[in-house]
Amino acid sequence: MLKQLQSQVLSNRQISADFFELSMRWDKTAGIALPGQFLTIRVSQDSVPLLRRPFAFAGFDEPEQTASIIYQKRGRGTEILCGKQAGESLDVIGPLGNHFPVNDGQGESVAAAGGIGLGPILFLVNYLRERDVPVTFIFGCRNSSYIPDNTAFKTASPNICTDDGSVGFKGNTISYLEQNIKINDKSVLYGCGPEAMLKGLSGFADSVGAASFVSVEQVMACGVGACMGCVVKTASGYARSCKEGPVFSAKDIVWE
C-alpha cells in the first residue's frame, strides 16, 4: 500500500569509498516492500534540488519495521542525504514499482550487482535465501575501496570482482559469469548495475535460453506513473521504469 511517510532515520553511515547505507523506520500502514521495489525521498524543503530522489530498497525487515537503502554520493541530492542524522525525519513515498520475480527453484539462481546496483540485489539475495532458494551472489566494482563494509553485504557470501584485481576476480561481473558460472535453460539470472553490464547479462542468459531480470535506473520526476518521463524502450514500446518497472525481463528491453 503506497504511502507518503515521515520516516525516522535510524542510522546513516559510509560503507565504502562513496557508498552509504541509510536505515529508517518503516510505518506498517505502507505495507511491505519486495526486492526490486523503490522509494523516493524529498531530501530538502528547498527548490534545489527540486525533485524527489528514487532509491531501491536494499533491505526490509517486516517484524522490526525497518527499511534500508544503499546510495552513492554523486550529486547535490545525495550529498544532502549523507548529512541526515539518526533521529531526523525523512519525507518518503513508497513502496513503488514492481519487483523481481522469485525463482521457483527449478534451476540455479544467479544475482549480479555492479557498483551502486548493489542495493536491490543484496535485498533479493537475502530474500531468496530466507525462502530456501539458493542463489549465487556476484558483486563487481572498480577496486577494493568500493567494497562495502556492512553486515548485510559481508554475510551474503559475495563473489567479488574488481576491475583492477585488487580483491577477488580481476575483471567485471560479466567476465566472471562467463568464466565461472554454468547455467542452463532453467537458470534464472538477476542483475542491477550499469547498462552495459545489464546488456551483457542479458546476452549471457540468452546464450543458453535462461531467464534474466534486470532493474534499470532512469531519471525520474513523479515516481508514480504520471509524468511519462522515466520510460525505457521495450519490444512492445516505451514502458515506465517507475510503474511497469524498474524490473524488466532483460530480453524485452531494446538495448542502445
Place this chain on the structure above:
Amino acid sequence: MGMSVDLSVKIGSKTLPNPVGVASGTFGYGSEYEELLDLSCAGAIFTKAVTLEPRVGNDIPRIIETPSGMLNSIGLANAGVKKFVSEKMPYLKKLPCAIVANVAGATEPEYIQVVKELEEADGLWGYEINVSCPNVKEGGLAFGTDPGQVERLTSTLRKLTSRPLIIKLTPNVTDITVIARAAQSGGADAVSLINTLVGMVIDVKKKKPVLAAKTGGLSGPAVRPVGVALTYRVSRAVSIPVIGMGGISNADDALQYMLAGASAIQIGTTNFIDPRAPYTVLEGIREYCVGNDIDTVDRLRGIIS
C-alpha cells in the same frame, strides 16, 4: 473564526468547487495519486493531453532537473481519445472534482475530432485546449503563437460544445495578450497560462543537449515570476477568467497568481515533489481569506490595481 469562504469559481456556464486544480501532464489520470492525496480536495483535474491517435511520445532522455525547475520533453505520450474514454473516464467521472480533458492535436481536424468524441463521454466538465505544447513538431505551439489560428480554432470548437472551453496559452510569444484576446474573440470561456517555457540543457562533457529532443519545456519554481507577470497582463487584457499556473508550490505562490488576477490556479511540477500540495494550497487560500476578511475567493483578483 468560523467564517465561511465561498471558494467556488465560475467559468462559462459552470462552477468549479474551488480554485485549485492540478495541471495537465503532472497528474496522469488521477488514479496515480489516489493513495497520496484525497482527490476530492481538488477543484479540477486537468488530464494528461488527449490526442486523436495514440502517441508513443518523444525519444529518451525526456527529463532533466534544472535550478529550481525541470525540463521535460514527453511529446504528448498518451493512448489516444478512444482509450481515454473507455479506460480513463470510468474512474475519473466518479470523482467529485471537475474533470477537464486537455486536448491536443497536430491539425485542426484532429482537435475537432477529439472534442467530438469527448462530447459523447459522460462526466467531463470541460476542455482545456492545448495550443501551446513546445515538445511536438507540428500543431501544439504552431497554433498557439498565431492569433488568427487561435481565434479560428476556438470558434470552431465553440460550435461543438456547451461545456467550458479553456484555451491554454504559451509564454513563448512576443505578446501573450494578443493570443489571449484571440481566444476570447473565438468564444473561449477562460484562458489558462503559462504552459512551459522552451529551454535547453547541454552536457558539456558529451558536447550535446541532454534531452533527445534537444529542447524541452521548463517548469517549476524557477518560472513562477514569469507566470505571475503574464497572469497580471492577460487578466487586464481580457474579460474572461484567467487560470494561472507555473511554479506554484504553496499557498503563497497560489495567492500571488490570484492577486495578480487569476480566478483559479493549477499546481503542476509540485505534484511530483509534494503530492499533498493541492490540499495544503487550498487550505492556505482559505486561511488567507479568513485572515483578511475576504468572504469569496473571487474578490482576490480585484485587490491589486
